[in-house]
Amino acid sequence: xxxxxxxxxxxxxxxxxxxxxxxxxxxxxxxxxxxxxxxxxxxxxxxxxxxxxxxxxxxxxxxxxxxxxxxxxxxxxxxxxxxxxxxxxxxxxxxxxxxxxxxxxxxxxxxxxxxxxxxxxxxxxxxxxxxxxxxxxxxxxxxxxxxxxxxxxxxxxxxxxxxxxxxxxxxxxxxxxxxxxxxxxxxxxxxxxxxxxxxxxxxxxxxxxxxxxxxxx
Amino acid sequence: xxxxxxxxxxxxxxxxxxxxxxxxxxxxxxxxxxxxxxxxxxxxxxxxxxxxxxxxxxxxxxxxxxxxxxxxxxxxxxxxxxxxxxxxxxxxxxxxxxxxxxxxxxxxxxxxxxxxxxxxxxxxxxxxxxxxxxxxxxxxxxxxxxxxxxxxxxxxxxxxxxxxxxxxxxxxxxxxxxxxxxxxxxxxxxxxxxxxxxxxxxxxxxxxxxxxxxxxx
Numbered sequence: 001x002x003x004x005x006x007x008x009x010x011x012x013x014x015x016x017x018x019x020x021x022x023x024x025x026x027x028x029x030x031x032x033x034x035x036x037x038x039x040x041x042x043x044x045x046x047x048x049x050x051x052x053x054x055x056x057x058x059x060x061x062x063x064x065x066x067x068x069x070x071x072x073x074x075x076x077x078x079x080x081x082x083x084x085x086x087x088x089x090x091x092x093x094x095x096x097x098x099x100x101x102x103x104x105x106x107x108x109x110x111x112x113x114x115x116x117x118x119x120x121x122x123x124x125x126x127x128x129x130x131x132x133x134x135x136x137x138x139x140x141x142x143x144x145x146x147x148x149x150x151x152x153x154x155x156x157x158x159x160x161x162x163x164x165x166x167x168x169x170x171x172x173x174x175x176x177x178x179x180x181x182x183x184x185x186x187x188x189x190x191x192x193x194x195x196x197x198x199x200x201x202x203x204x205x206x207x208x209x210x211x212x213x214x215x216x217x
Numbered sequence: 218x219x220x221x222x223x224x225x226x227x228x229x230x231x232x233x234x235x236x237x238x239x240x241x242x243x244x245x246x247x248x249x250x251x252x253x254x255x256x257x258x259x260x261x262x263x264x265x266x267x268x269x270x271x272x273x274x275x276x277x278x279x280x281x282x283x284x285x286x287x288x289x290x291x292x293x294x295x296x297x298x299x300x301x302x303x304x305x306x307x308x309x310x311x312x313x314x315x316x317x318x319x320x321x322x323x324x325x326x327x328x329x330x331x332x333x334x335x336x337x338x339x340x341x342x343x344x345x346x347x348x349x350x351x352x353x354x355x356x357x358x359x360x361x362x363x364x365x366x367x368x369x370x371x372x373x374x375x376x377x378x379x380x381x382x383x384x385x386x387x388x389x390x391x392x393x394x395x396x397x398x399x400x401x402x403x404x405x406x407x408x409x410x411x412x413x414x415x416x417x418x419x420x421x422x423x424x425x426x427x428x429x430x431x432x433x434x
Contacts, residue, residue, distance in 0.1 A: 046307035047289055072264055075292035079313050090263035096296050 005036030006066070008206045010162055010182045011199065012039040014190035015138075020053060026195055027057055031064045033199035037182065039086055041071035054080035067106055074100055084108065084126065098124030112145060114156035121157045128157060129184060132165025133175070137187045139165065151178045169201045173209040183210065222253030223283070225423045227379055227399045228416065229256040231407035232355075237270060243412055244274055248281045250416035254399065256303055258288035271297035284323055291317055301325065301343065315341030329362060331373035338374045345374060346401060349382025350392070354404045356382065368395045386418045390426040400427065 011030045013023060027038060038061055042050050054068070054076050061068045067083035070076050072091045077084065084106025087097050098107050109120035111128040120128050130153040132142040142165060145152075154161045160181030167175075168188040175183065185202055192198035228247045230240060244255060255278055259267050271285070271293050278285045284300035287293050289308045294301065301323025304314050315324050326337035328345040337345050347370040349359040359382060362369075371378045377398030384392075385405040392400065402419055409415035 047309055048307045051309055051313075073292060074296070075290060075309065075317070078317060079291070079309055090265045092264055092268055092292065092296055096268075100292070100295060 005182070006064075007034050007036035007203045008180070008182050008210050008212075009035045009199065009202050010037040010039065010184040011035040011189060012071075012184055012186045013041055014186065015041060015043065017042045017045050017049075017053075020056065023053060024056060024060065026190065027060050029196035030189060030199040031060060031066060033196050034203040035066065035199055037067050037069060039069040039071055039184070040076075040082075041086075043072070047073075047075065050076045051079050054082055058082060069106055069108060077101065077105075086110070086129070094120050094123035094125055108162070111153065112143075112149070114152050117153045117157045117161075121159050125159060127160040127162055127182065128153060129162040129164050129182075131163060131184075133163045134166030134168075134171055136165040137191070147175050147178045150175070150180055154178065154180065169198070169205045172202065172205045176209045179210050222399070223281075224251050224253035224420045225397070225399050225427050225429075226252045226416065226419050227254040227256065227401040228252040228406060229288075229401055229403045230258055231403065232258060232260065234259045234262050234266075234270075237273065240270060241273060241277065243407065244277050246413035247406060247416040248277060248283060250413050251420040252283065252416055254284050254286060256286040256288055256401070257293075257299075258303075260289070264290075264292065267293045268296050271299055275299060286323055286325060294318065294322075303327070303346070311337050311340035311342055325379070328370065329360075329366070331369050334370045334374045334378075338376050342376060344377040344379055344399065345370060346379040346381050346399075348380060348401075350380045351383030351385075351388055353382040354408070364392050364395045367392070367397055371395065371397065386415070386422045389419065389422045393426045396427050 040054055040057055058068050069084045069086050070082045071086050074085055086108040088110040094109050101107055106126045108127045108129060109125040111117035111120045112130045117128045130150055132144050133150055135144055136142055150163045162182035162184050163175055163180040164184035167183050167185055189195050189198045257271055257274055274285050286301045286303050287299045288303050291302055303325040305327040311326050318324055323343045325344045326342040328334035328337045329347045334345045347367055349361050350367055352361055353359055367380045379399035379401050380392055380397040381401035384400050384402055406412050406415045
């Protein structure tokens with residue numbers, strides 16, 4: 001599933017976490033708009049809330065064949081039966097997460113630099129996410145690595161690379177040359193007046209600006 | 218292990234979470250003082266911090282044969298190989314926690330009233346914790362159920378019952394008649410000028426005021 005998502009747009013839910021019904025409407029909208037992956041991220045909520053959110057989101061993503069990835073919390077992913085986890089440097093080590101999730105789950109890892117990315121691949125990561133590609137409204141203090149920073153990570157690993165940070169429909173084409181396997185989008189969808197329209201435009205721009213690589217004759 | 222802890226005193230780590238070295242010194246002290254169980258509770262810390270804390274605490278508890286229980290976070294318990302988890306009403310459901318932890322792990326559940334306690338036992342709880350027995354400095358808004366509230370829960374279940382909330386060496390004897398299987402202590406140890414001495418006194422008072430029940434001829 002991961003290596004052939006229906007689109008390169010990787011949607012991440014907003015924080016602070018909105019109410020359940022708002023969250024559901026957002027995810028329904030981006031799924032209809034054609035995103036390829038959904039990540040649920042909820043640092044401050046109770047475990048029960050996260051578990052119930054994950055169950056509700058899986059009921060939405062399953063019919064679309066779109067993987068649901070849980071940020072950080074392997075307990076939530078395992079309890080709800082999500083498709084994978086995304087872990088950062090303050091979360092469990094990659095090798096521990098891979099062992100706990102099993103060989104077929106998606107284990108995404110944040111790795112902004114080539115050496116981190118290589119280590120993540122060696123320890124069992126399914127993909128690495130690197131950024132901030134562009135200045136990010138969600139993480140304003142994060143160093144900007146630019147498209148060339150993504151290219152450097154891409155040269156270091158054989159697994160898919162996800163570009164993240166400040167990506168919008170207007171700057172997506174700046175990634176054409178690097179052409180990452182995935183692009184994560186948070187603010188450009190969640191802060192848009194019409195999240196469905198914003199996601200739809202991103203999916204369409206990605207389709208032309210970031211073509212799937214074709215192998216073989 | 219759980220049904221025959223070396224003492225009825227169930228120590229819970231302080232929050233907000235102190236630095237690693239302070240935490241280690243506290244747990245070393247209470248282990249030397251003779252507590253029967255240790256619970257690690259860290260709501261606001263990063264997953265990596267909790268994982269590393271749990272690993273460090275297990276190195277302390279293992280030589281004493283004292284179970285280490287992780288509050289709420291099954292991912293931490295599973296990753297570090299802790300002896301069990303303690304879950305509250307805002308955490309994973311009891312039956313889900315039991316399934317994930319396996320049949321031999323300790324799964325403790327907060328259940329302040331008989332009906333909740335019966336449900337927890339049915340769903341696989343190893344013990345239930347009920348309170349606040351006395352007014353609690355850590356949870357001042359929690360209703361006080363008193364020793365008779367503990368007795369009511371004890372009559373409802375066959376699994377061990379842990380009394381929690383405001384318990385000190387000075388009021389422990391008020392629980393003599395009810396004689397719960399375990400008594401959880403937070404402030405009376407963590408806020409004491411000498412946590413070792415406080416834990417030691419609690420262990421000694423518990424030994425006489427709350428005798429282990431003896432079965433058989």
